[in-house]
Amino acid sequence: xxxxxxxxxxxxxxxxxxxxxxxxxxxxxxxxxxxxxxxxxxxxxxxxxxxxxxxxxxxxxxxxxxxxxxxxxxxxxxxxxxxxxxxxxxxxxxxxxxxxxxxxxxxxxxxxxxxxxxxxxxxxxxxxxxxxxxxxxxxxxxxxxxxxxxxxxxxxxxxxxxxxxxxxxxxxxxxxxxxxxxxxxxxxxxxxxxxxxxxxxxxxxxxxxxxxxxxxxxxxxxxxxxxxxxxxxxxxxxxxxxxxxxxxxxxxxxxxxxxxxxxxxxxxxxxxxxxxxxxxxxxxxxxxxxxxxxxxxxxxxxxxxxxxxxxxxxxxxxxxxxxxxxxxxxxxxxxxxxxxxxxxxxxxxxxxxxxxxxxxxxxxxxxxxxxxxxxx
Numbered sequence: 001x002x003x004x005x006x007x008x009x010x011x012x013x014x015x016x017x018x019x020x021x022x023x024x025x026x027x028x029x030x031x032x033x034x035x036x037x038x039x040x041x042x043x044x045x046x047x048x049x050x051x052x053x054x055x056x057x058x059x060x061x062x063x064x065x066x067x068x069x070x071x072x073x074x075x076x077x078x079x080x081x082x083x084x085x086x087x088x089x090x091x092x093x094x095x096x097x098x099x100x101x102x103x104x105x106x107x108x109x110x111x112x113x114x115x116x117x118x119x120x121x122x123x124x125x126x127x128x129x130x131x132x133x134x135x136x137x138x139x140x141x142x143x144x145x146x147x148x149x150x151x152x153x154x155x156x157x158x159x160x161x162x163x164x165x166x167x168x169x170x171x172x173x174x175x176x177x178x179x180x181x182x183x184x185x186x187x188x189x190x191x192x193x194x195x196x197x198x199x200x201x202x203x204x205x206x207x208x209x210x211x212x213x214x215x216x217x218x219x220x221x222x223x224x225x226x227x228x229x230x231x232x233x234x235x236x237x238x239x240x241x242x243x244x245x246x247x248x249x250x251x252x253x254x255x256x257x258x259x260x261x262x263x264x265x266x267x268x269x270x271x272x273x274x275x276x277x278x279x280x281x282x283x284x285x286x287x288x289x290x291x292x293x294x295x296x297x298x299x300x301x302x303x304x305x306x307x308x309x310x311x312x313x314x315x316x317x318x319x320x321x322x323x324x325x326x327x328x329x330x331x332x333x334x335x336x337x338x339x340x341x342x343x344x345x346x347x348x349x350x351x352x353x354x355x356x357x358x359x360x361x362x363x364x365x366x367x368x369x370x371x372x373x374x375x376x
Contacts, residue, residue, distance in 0.1 A: 037065035038166045046171045052129035059168055060120050063113035071111045074141035075101040083249035100138030133176025134211035141167035175278035179210040187267050187287050196295040197257045204250040208242040215241050218269035225261040259293035
């Protein structure tokens, strides 16, 4: 009995520790974003300014938590990272030729926010009179920790997450003789042959070779094999920018239930600043590509049915021929005579039937293999 009690106590203690540890893991853990609890509006500011001009803007900052917060201001430059357009925040002045942080004037004093309180904070952008035409890029961030700047490395804003709306990006274009130049690097689909129903993803890669950001907007027109336009897809309705010396990846989808044959997708994009505003005027980019839609789920069963029907037809002809011969011999009183025909080679009709059967079987094998390889 004594050993059993010791064993029960041991198991009881193990269970208690298990639930304590499990409870520690299962309790809601507050993430950095939840701890910050900051909302900033707008998250993107775009403007066109003359050299030597100063403009005043506003940012609305909201403390989304139930406790008071002391928020600090961060100023950063940014540039594009990767082809998805993610902004990479870097130390002011590190973006040679595109730095904007030094032109932003905003109060550096920490701002006291009560629970769920919003404040509108003004700031100025003062463009030097000798600033060259082109694009300049910066960001204003707010956080609960004072800014710490490491000049030896490119930092990303001390943990501030632009995607969680804790900062505002500023894209500024200084008027003048800017260089607006872009091209389509790639326009493809994720596959070249689709079944039905279909979901076609168009991949578009735009390269900006100029010195100012561009915003390519347009459509993809889809035409069938007869040249009739049967659909269109809007491209970049969200107004994504392509920063200088970078490539931006855009994806759009076109879906449908039925289709057949060869299709042509034509991409037409426009971008650029009007000449009256110091730009080069509207420019267009155009390219096209081809894809196929094959309703395998319809074609394969039909083809299989035709092959079976043809085989049954050939079998029926043979049975009918043998029955007719036997009937004729019976009418002639030759029921016990076995007729042996000298082989003279296959008849042209039979030879043609064999060729057609072989061709259909081979075609069926090829189509089935293609179907299972691409769509199974």
